[in-house]
Amino acid sequence: MSRPILYEYWRSSAAFRVRIALHLKGVDYESRQIDLREGAQNSAGYRAINPFGLVPMLEIDGHRLTQSLAIINYLDLRYPSRPLIPAVAAERAHVVSMSLSIACDIHPLNNMRVLKYLKNELGHSQEEVDSWYRHWISEGLPAVEVQARALSGAFMFGDGPTVADICLVPQLYNARRFDVRLDDYPTLLRAEENANKLDAFAAAHPDRQEVPA
Structure with a gap:
């Protein structure tokens, strides 16, 4: 199984959230920086894989997931041993x-x-x-x-x-x-x-x- 790839920017709050969740879940991942200061999020290459042009995006299990809370919800279901969202x-x-x-x-x-x-x-x-x-x-x-x-x-x-x-x-x-x-x-x-x-x-x-x- 391929290693998850997190497309992110180091000071993005949303990417910060996903990094925390990945570490809490013990998921080893590769970070790829999308430099928001230089407009890399608007490049044709990045828009081709993420039409929203935002960070973070997580490539995992054959999926390309966007929106930090949606990604965290996925991780919580995918790796349920340490829940981040209560069941009740x-x-x-x-x-x-x-x-x-x-x-x-x-x-x-x-x-x-x-x-x-x-x-x-x-x-x-x-x-x-x-x-x-x-x-x-x-x-x-x-x-x-x-x-x-x-x-x-x-x-x-x-x-x-x-x-x-x-x-x-x-x-x-x-x-x-x-x-x-x-x-x-x-x-x-x-x-x-x-x-x-x-x-x-x-x-x-x-x-x-x-x-x-």
Whole structure:
């Protein structure tokens, strides 16, 4: 069986999520960097295999999978020994809801193509773009903090990592890059601290990845 291939960008939040999941599942994979700064995602070669032109994309078991949460769901079913999404319906909905709040409500407003459009096409200053970034993180995290608090333990849900923590850690990494104040989110910070103690999270960190020249 061929080794899975992850098409990614080292600082992409979505790719960061998938790396964490692959490490948690113990899946050995090959990383292929798609340099978003240079527009490699729009190359004819990459568009031929991924018409969306986004990262990550995972080639595994003869499939080409896109969208980080869909990939993580596949990995959770494919390698069920260490579940990342609860089986009980209400618990599953809770964890998926927290994940989507980050991955669909906060992150898309702040990804690279949005920020570039704000600056290049709409003519906003870098200061205005950075303010936009901080606003949407600060708008979303308070609700995630309240939601997580209800059933949290060492992690956002209970005492083991789930897909919610996989979404949280890259988002807080980005928040710090833009100097977002995080003191009001003790539940999220506790989950992040415990997650970052795990080898899988540490190995997936952007600082540990190959950076395109």
